Amino acid sequence: MPVEITDADLARRIAAGHREAEANLCSRMAPRIRLYGLRHLRSASAADDLVQQVLIKTIEALRAGRLRESEKLPAFVLGTCRMIVLDLRRNTRRQEQLLAEFGRILVPEPTPMPSLDEPQLARCVQALKERERSVVVMTFYDDQTAVDTARFLGTSEANVRVIRHRAVKLLRACMGAPR
Secondary structure: OOOOOOHHHHHHHHHOOOHHHHHHHHHHHHHHHHHHHHHHHOOHHHHHHHHHHHHHHHHHHHHOOOOOOHHHHHHHHHHHHHHHHHHHHHHHHHHHHHHHHHHHHHOOOOOOOOOOOHHHHHHHHHHOOHHHHHHHHHHHHOOOOHHHHHHHHOOOHHHHHHHHHHHHHHHHHHHOOOO
16 A cells, blocks of 8 residues: 655655656645636636646745745645735736726727628629639638649649739739729
8 A cells, every 4th residue: 555645745855856746746736726726716727727837836946945844835835826816816907907098099999891892893703714713712712722722723832822812913903902
């Protein structure tokens, strides 16, 4: 029957440089930290991030010998959880305040898109050569990549890009778009 290593022994082993003790600490503390994160952050992804941050800070502190009383490892981990959650909340509040204060300046009003003359666009697409029309339709309507379009048309990927570039230039001119 294996002997259970105490938290204090685990902390001392990590301070002494035993890497397997770090892995043991992670497997032992991660579920507790995640539960704390779920309770206080109410998000699974935030709780997972908290686990990583707390374990990194804990291992760094143990390696540096900053935990004076090894038997207080669980309290140290809990305190680290609290401090990180407080920092996250403080940062969130600060971001919300900044956004409320400067948001209108930072996020400009969306500019309305000019209306599209769809019948004119249809006439312009129909005026293209068959190969150009195929490339435009496959690229912008079917969402095909240049590789897939080239494979379908039996040409090179570079050739598809050239055809697409020229076709778009012709469509812009036909639609009267500024250069």
